[in-house]
């Protein structure tokens with residue numbers, strides 16, 4: 001039975017039209033090819049940024065659309081309707097960016113959020129390791145403080161947007177003695193020396209999404 005939803009305003013529906021048109025013109029025709037290639041090209045991310053599809057619910061003072069959570073849900077709905085499992089927009093917009101908004105310094109917000117909204121920087125969050133999935137407290141990647149820096153060593157796997165990533169929220173042990181209480185999130189740019197990307201993993205589905213291994217060797 002059709003349920004008439006009342007939560008979306010006219011402004012939301014106008015946004016939905018923009019999102020739908022963009023997806024029909026710029027994502028749907030190419031998705032099968034991206035599934036063969038195992039990745040969504042950065043150019044598609046930039047186009048999504050140009051039309052305001054990235055970071056829908058992040059404030060406009062950071063160059064983002066400045067909508068509410070319903071704007072994000074519209075992107076999710078329209079993407080799901082079309083079976084567009086490749087673009088990791090939601091993880092970038094609704095997981096990575098809100099962490100930066102909530103916990104980042106003003107300098108970090110100014111530096112990263114506008115570029116993420118424009119699709120010039122792609123975000124990822126790296127928790128899982130080869131021996132650690134659900135049991136997150138047993139992560140082995142460490143970030144040990146040396147003076148003003150953290151020195152990061154370890155590896156992550158199954159990271160969405162991994163190959164494309166420019167900015168990674170990394171789950172690390174900053175105090176391995178403290179178990180779950182010794183875990184910290186560290187924001188790492190992919191340009192840091194010692195940060196390398198491994199295999200783009202072969203999966204049974206979500207073929208166009210780059211789900212990858214990441215390695216950290218004395219990254220500062």
Ligand SMILES: Cc1cc2nc3c(=O)[nH]c(=O)nc-3n(C[C@H](O)[C@H](O)[C@H](O)COP(=O)(O)OP(=O)(O)OC[C@H]3O[C@@H](n4cnc5c(N)ncnc54)[C@H](O)[C@@H]3O)c2cc1C
Nearest residue numbers: 125126127128131132133134135157158159160161206211
């Ligand atoms: C497409 C894809 C994208 C991903 N993207 C990311 C990402 O961006 N970042 C990231 O960090 N990770 C990502 N992951 C990894 C994902 O978070 C892990 O796969 C997940 O945490 C489960 O870990 P695991 O695969 O090691 O399975 P395990 O933890 O080994 O679990 C295996 C099975 O055992 C069950 N199980 C585990 N513990 C218990 C328990 N205590 N009691 C009962 N049952 C239990 C689980 O439910 C599961 O069925 C991604 C995975 C996939 C498939």
